[in-house]
Amino acid sequence: MDNLKLWGEAVNLVADLSQHNAAHNPISPEQRIASFVETYKDYFDPADDFKEYVFVRFARAVAELGVLDNMEH
DSSP: OOHHHHHHHHHHHHHHHHTOOTTTOOSOHHHHHHHHHHHHTTTOOTTTOHHHHHHHHHHHHHHHHTGGGGSOO
């Protein structure tokens, strides 16, 4: 697994979240973020891959805080 894979999945994640349509996608935005975080949660070291670490940590914070719970899906 490399950084390019993470960024490709990050782009897809953001696109999925911005275009989420519950009628066409049975996976909730919360589940999508949780899956992304689970895949990368301990993979990146901030000393070596700071941007990647920050992005994964941000996604994790969004999932933990339930930020999407208050947004219209």
